[in-house]
Structures are given as structure tokens and as C-alpha cells.
Amino acid sequence: MVFSGKRRRRAARLAGSALVFFLLWTSFLFPATVRADGPPSEPTAEVEVTADALNIREAPTTNARIVGVLYRGQKVTVDDLTPEGQTIDGVSTWYHVAGRGWISGAYTRVIRGWPVVEVTADVLNVRSGPGTGYAILGQLRRGERVEVVHLVRGSPYNWYRTVYRGKVAYIAAEYTRPASVWPLPVSYRTITSTWGTRIDPIDGQEKFHDGIDIAAPSGTPVYAFRAGTVAYAGWNGGYGLYVRIDHGDGVTSFYGHLSRVDVQVGQRVSLGQTLGLSGNTGRSTGPHLHFGTWVSGRSVDPLTLVSRP
Ligand SMILES: [Zn+2]
Structure with a gap:
């Protein structure tokens, strides 16, 4: 569109007041808030046992006393590890199972990575x-x-x-x-649809896709990509079962097409906490997680805030 003279000045004034109005409106919707992350917490990860039986030992070496045992498929929270190649046996990383003892990392797989x-x-x-x-x-x-x-x-x-x-x-x-964690177990890292304008898979029209689609079977745990407060939990139109988290510094994240929601509005969630299970609810062509992020009220590519494992 081309304006000339008076009309151009009038258009500029109108655009100016529209901008002021927009800024007031967004500052009302997204007020500046104080960070609420609090003091640092102990970093943890989650691993699953891949051997039939796995000894828990008093120290990170096969010479140490056995203090317990874990079985195939068991998932445990670990709160420390020995650096690669610096263990006494030199074979693998050892993980510390919170409150119990050490297990060899060679017989586990990582479900949720370190923060x-x-x-x-x-x-x-x-x-x-x-x-x-x-x-x-x-x-x-x-x-x-x-x-x-x-x-x-x-x-x-x-x-x-x-x-x-x-x-x-x-x-x-x-x-x-x-910073952030991947919103699914790290083995689910295939992005089937990226953020931005795309051809809609259902109606074939060009549309803006306000997140990334990550392939995962229904029932996969969905993690809060950062700590925050639950702002929405429940059905939300085409997103199906949906959770939105306010991270307190202008960043919001949301998780769509879930099969189950395990959190409530107002609840505080920590980095990596399970919010529910992925699914295929709402306007969806197959089981996946739709993961979106907003910064200061604008949709941004989640991959600018979290790295793909
Ligand atoms: Zn999507």
C-alpha cells in the first residue's frame, strides 16, 4: 500500500497509536515478573535399567559392597555421576541413585538428561x-x-x-x-513438523504452525522444559488435552494432544517434572507431542530455547 502527503502522516499517526495500544495490551497480558526459580536445587537425571539385574554398590567400583539391586525396566532418579573414563574400573560412568548407592551406567539408558x-x-x-x-x-x-x-x-x-x-x-x-530440558525422554527426538508456516497436514492450506511436532507413542511422559507455574491444564480446542506453563520471565511453554494431564492450574512445577502423558487428542493426525513456546507474547521456535538431544 502507498500513501502520499497528509494521508501518509495520518497513517503514521494511526500506526503509532496502534503500536502504543499493542504494547500496553501486551504488558497487561505479560507483566514483567520477578524470577521465581529460587535457590539452586540438586541436578538429577532419570535412567532405566537395561540389564536383568543391576547391583547397587556402596562406591562407584565393582569391588565395593553390594547394598541393593535393581531389575530390568526399573526407572530411578540419579543425582551424581563419575566422569567418563575417571572411574576406578575405567569402564563406564557410574550413577549415584539418590539415597541408595552407585550403579554402573553401562546397564542403563538415559530417560531424562541432566539439567x-x-x-x-x-x-x-x-x-x-x-x-x-x-x-x-x-x-x-x-x-x-x-x-x-x-x-x-x-x-x-x-x-x-x-x-x-x-x-x-x-x-x-x-x-x-x-535453561531447559527436552520435553520428552531423549530417545524421542524426531521432529515431524517444524515451527513456522507450513502446509496443514489435515486441510492442505498454508498455515502458521506455532510449535514443533515430536513423534512419540501415546503414553510417553511429557516434561516441563523449564520450571514454572501451571497456567492452563485441560481441554483446549484443536490442541486437545493441553498444559501451559508460565516460566515467570516472559517465557511460556505449552504441550498439546496429550492423553493424560497430571497437573493443576496454579501448581508449581520443577524443571523436567512430568506434566502428563503424550497422546493424539484434538486436531492431530497421529500420536505426537505438539510443543510450543512464547517469549513476551510472541510465538517463537522452541528450538531457540531448548536444544534437541
Ligand atoms: Zn503441531
């Missing part, structure tokens, strides 16, 4: 131990993301253990915030 944090300081030192007296191995910049596997509580800082350039390393937890 990822993102650096909130301009520059963050990476150290060889959990304290400011330890050697500096390198530096991370604002926005860089690292996987963390253990928390060492301390003062004035709490320290996350991570791996930096192949070495065990520590970063001050206070200069990070939780």
Missing part, C-alpha cells in the same frame, strides 16, 4: 574445584549453556559440577539460571 543451566553473568570463571581458591580452567560468557550433574553447597556460592573441555569443572550456581 542445563545458562550463564547470567557477563563472564563466569570455570574452576577446577568448588571454591574461588581453585585454579581457573577457562571462562563462560553470558547465555552459554552447560549441563550440570551435581551441586556442592557452600558459602558465599553454591557450585555446580560440570565438564569443561573434557575436564571436571565447577561454576558458581548463583551466576546461572536453569
Whole structure:
């Protein structure tokens, strides 16, 4: 459209007031909120046993005393691991089963990976131990993301253990915030439809697809990709059974076509918490998870906020 003279100025004024109105409206819908992530929590992952029987041992070595046993298909939360290649037997990573003991990682598969944090300081030192007296191995910049596997509580800082350039390393937890986890078990990583304009698979029309479709059989656990508060839980038109999480800093995520919802509106959920089970409800052509994210009221490609495993 081309405007000239008076009409152009009038159009510009109109556009200006429309913009002001839009900004007021979005600030009403998405008010700036204080981050509610709270103090750092112990990083955990979830693994499933793939051997018929798997001993739990007192220490991360096959020489250590057996203190329990797990069986094929059992899923356990683990809260620590030995770094690859640095175990006494040198064979595999060992995981620490929360409150129980150590299991060999060779007989497990990862269901939910370790949390990822993102650096909130301009520059963050990476150290060889959990304290400011330890050697500096390198530096991370604002926005860089690292996987963390253990928390060492301390003062004035709490320290996350991570791996930096192949070495065990520590970063001050206070200069990070939780980034995100993949919203399904990591083995479900096939994206069958990307974010953005696409040809609708049902009516063949060009439409905007406000999320990514990840293939998963019905009944697969769906995880909160970040911590937050449940803003919607229930049926939502074409999305079918649906959960929306407000992450408290302008980021919202939603999960559609579920077969079951396990959370309620107002409930606080942690990073990686199960929200329900994936399914095929609503306007869907087959079992999958429709995962969408908004930043400041605008749909964004979820892959800009979470990395595909
Ligand atoms: Zn979709």
C-alpha cells in the first residue's frame, strides 16, 4: 500500500497509536515478573535399567559392597555421576541413585538428561574445584549453556559440577539460571513438523504452525522444559488435552494432544517434572507431542530455547 502527503502522516499517526495500544495490551497480558526459580536445587537425571539385574554398590567400583539391586525396566532418579573414563574400573560412568548407592551406567539408558543451566553473568570463571581458591580452567560468557550433574553447597556460592573441555569443572550456581530440558525422554527426538508456516497436514492450506511436532507413542511422559507455574491444564480446542506453563520471565511453554494431564492450574512445577502423558487428542493426525513456546507474547521456535538431544 502507498500513501502520499497528509494521508501518509495520518497513517503514521494511526500506526503509532496502534503500536502504543499493542504494547500496553501486551504488558497487561505479560507483566514483567520477578524470577521465581529460587535457590539452586540438586541436578538429577532419570535412567532405566537395561540389564536383568543391576547391583547397587556402596562406591562407584565393582569391588565395593553390594547394598541393593535393581531389575530390568526399573526407572530411578540419579543425582551424581563419575566422569567418563575417571572411574576406578575405567569402564563406564557410574550413577549415584539418590539415597541408595552407585550403579554402573553401562546397564542403563538415559530417560531424562541432566539439567542445563545458562550463564547470567557477563563472564563466569570455570574452576577446577568448588571454591574461588581453585585454579581457573577457562571462562563462560553470558547465555552459554552447560549441563550440570551435581551441586556442592557452600558459602558465599553454591557450585555446580560440570565438564569443561573434557575436564571436571565447577561454576558458581548463583551466576546461572536453569535453561531447559527436552520435553520428552531423549530417545524421542524426531521432529515431524517444524515451527513456522507450513502446509496443514489435515486441510492442505498454508498455515502458521506455532510449535514443533515430536513423534512419540501415546503414553510417553511429557516434561516441563523449564520450571514454572501451571497456567492452563485441560481441554483446549484443536490442541486437545493441553498444559501451559508460565516460566515467570516472559517465557511460556505449552504441550498439546496429550492423553493424560497430571497437573493443576496454579501448581508449581520443577524443571523436567512430568506434566502428563503424550497422546493424539484434538486436531492431530497421529500420536505426537505438539510443543510450543512464547517469549513476551510472541510465538517463537522452541528450538531457540531448548536444544534437541
Ligand atoms: Zn503441531
